[in-house]
Amino acid sequence: MDAAIEVTDLHKTYRGRRVGEVRAVDGVSFRVEAGEFFGILGPNGAGKTTTLEIVEGLRRPDGGEVRLLGRSPWPHSPELSQRMGVQLQASSFFEFLTVREQIETFAELYGAGRDRAAEMLDQVGLSEKAGTRCEKLSGGQQQRLSIACALVGDPELVFLDEPTAALDPQARRNLWDLMRSINGEGRTVVLTTHYMEEAEALCDRVAIMDSGRILAVDSPAELIRGLDAPTRVTVAAGQLSEARVKELAEGGTATSDDEAVVFETRDPRTLLTALAADGALEGLAVRTANLEDVFLHVTGREWRE
Amino acid sequence: MSVEAPVREAAPVRRSRAFGSLVRALGISWVRDRSQVFFNLILPGMFLVLLASVYGSGETPTPHVLEVGDAPVLEQAEPGAFELDGAADLDAALEALEEGDADAAVVQDGDEVTVYYSQTNATNGTIALERLSGLVDDVNVAVLSEAAPDAPVLRLETDAAEDRSLEPVQYLAPGILAWGIAISGVFGAAGTLVDWKRDKLLRRLRLTPASAGTFVAARITVSLLVALLQTALFLAVAVAMGLELSAWTWFAVPLVLLGTAAFLAIGVVIGGIAKTGPGAAGLSNMVTMPMAFISGAFFPLAAAPQWVQWLSVVSPMRYLNDGLQAVIVRGESPVSVLPEVGVLALFAAAVAVFAWKTFKFDEL
Ligand SMILES: Nc1ncnc2c1ncn2[C@@H]1O[C@H](COP(=O)(O)OP(=O)(O)OP(=O)(O)O)[C@@H](O)[C@H]1O
């Protein structure tokens, strides 16, 4: 497969008179294959936006190299821009324009027609809002319009910078479906997010980023498997004798209090079968490791949100 | 999982279309922003109406003169020269002068004519004084000519100088127009840049296939169109107020366009420095207000102190004002305003280069 994006050893330091030096990006390398859904996951200030802006060609790195569809994004080349679509972290629209005028203006900038503009509004579910001024849209609707503007040029490569930030869970799920369909159409998608579940649900591969560095890159399943973390099984207290708990905890651990018994096991199947046979499934909760545990593991600290 | 991306044909980028749609989009946002419309189109006309009424209609008023007791000299006055009234005594007349109810009082005691003129209403008082002393001269000349018909006498003819120079609307209109063009350019460019910094719109636009030059050109085009619209509307108001347009008025178009370019460049410098909308407006005011005063925008520059006239040499508004004055009001040919055109062009170019060199494109 061809690489859609190849990033090698990027460095970027912001220098301000008052803030001093901020190493926003500190030796970042990664590769995104054509057609892949790639995620950059990290807390606020990790350097996700800066990385993306350098890759898109909006910022020049202090050091390192970017190849975008086989060429350098800097200086700006119309041919390359034609093949990529971008949604910036802050939605940026022409003031006082309606949704339709907005998307049609962007369509014309990409050399696309009105039909395409209308089609995109339909795809993001904003057809009904076509006559509304952009500033009157809700946050989620603005994000969707912003995505529509990114897609209107029929790009091969789509960059989405925290598209679901500040959305309610329902709106977020709707956007997930939209993003899946964008990737399903064969477009390469690069997404930044600070939601673990989002990265887990959508991305083929995830780069975990913190303090300007990428600490791990792999598919969510591989990252979690790599942790080799036990599965936690919880049942309500009072269903099992102390001896039985000890017996079941063989090969793992068990802790119990007045409320619940918590097992940590590497063989959840055997444990669950035994619990079912005992009829002790009341209050059952099974928690496998997730990206949060991966983050804890690679950074040595809790996920801060 | 991953799917091989289908090969897409890159559509050719049509620049003219991108330019056209940007002009349209920016134009629509401009028109829908009511405060812009008011600021650029209505405000200059309002200023003209206000200032023209403050400076008066330009006709010399008839002084109101009080005749204390009997003053035979007033009988010789031409009809309509004074608005005459009687006064019982000098004290009553002086009180009327102090209150501003009359402009002068005349007492005649045999050969001696005494004129008391108003300081409260200085302009009218002076006019009354001039006419009364003219009247006394005329009477003397008549008496002397009769006594010695062969002796030559000097006669003084006076005429108000203002009639020969400019009526208020005539000198106000080009000045206020120049000021209107200046504020549109400076506030417009500075405000737009600050908005772009805030909205990141330019960032987004830079990632489209259209080139950065196209956006800048589109934004400048919108400003130039606004300036032309502003000029047309303003001149319509001025004509309604009595301004007579000369045959060379059309040359205001290149002057206005050039002036707009110069003021946009100043606005870009301000927009580069300012961080917020109010900051940009404040800085724009700091530049355009003093400039208006040293450029003769609201009063004839000749009436200003010498140092102001010297200072005005560095103000582009002055050259725009002078140029507009010449072609719109005085009917001078475009050739005579070539120096103004040259200075404006130089100024626009110099500030544009400075703005380009100092602007931090990273912030956009
Ligand atoms: N224009 C700038 N000037 C100076 N410092 C900046 C600038 N932009 C970002 N930074 C700093 O660089 C670091 C990385 O910022 P960046 O925006 O890339 O983070 P992020 O991962 O996108 O965060 P978020 O999740 O909040 O969007 C932060 O410490 C930030 O304060």
Ligand SMILES: [Mg+2]
């Ligand atoms: Mg960010």
